[in-house]
Amino acid sequence: MTKIKGFLKPCLIAAAIAAVIAGVVGGITDGVTGAWAAPAGVALAALGFAGSAAAVALAETFDLRLTLPMALITYSIKLALVLTILSIVKTAVPDALLPFAYGVVGGAVAWLATQVVWAYKAKIPYIELDQSS
Structure with a gap:
């Protein structure tokens, strides 16, 4: 789990900056709807990536061979969730979809x-470094 902490912090900071920029650009181009919908999309992407990284890191604590299956499973789940959420947004607030x-x-x-x-x-x-030396 400590391996993911290295890139997690800068990635979350970049996502926060991207959310602010998305809010401003969304507000300018699509008004109030764009001002909340664009940062919400950034947040969804960031949560998906962070969740995948955490799941893969957790699988690695059990066995290194579980990382690829866990990555594929989380990718499939994440893709299904994003498509479902996009469908919900399209139905509930059509102006917010784009x-x-x-x-x-x-x-x-x-x-x-x-x-x-x-x-x-x-x-x-x-290469794997021997920690006992």
Whole structure:
């Protein structure tokens, strides 16, 4: 679980910044509806990525071989949840669908870009280091 803490903080900060920007842009382009829907989409993306990272890290504490199945399971669940929530938004508040969807995409781009930069800068060993030495 401590391995995910390295990139989690910068990614959540980037998502918060993206949510503020999305709120401003959404407010300018779509008024009050865009001002809340776009940041809500960013929040959904950030929660999905953070939840996936936590689930994979938890699976790793049991057995390293469980990380790929857990990643695939969480990806499937996350995709189904996002599509369900988009359908609910489309039904409940049709005007909010486009800014919400743009928020999800913007949040995903912000999160992934931050994670890529973190991984590029991180000192990650390519081999398993013996901790007993």
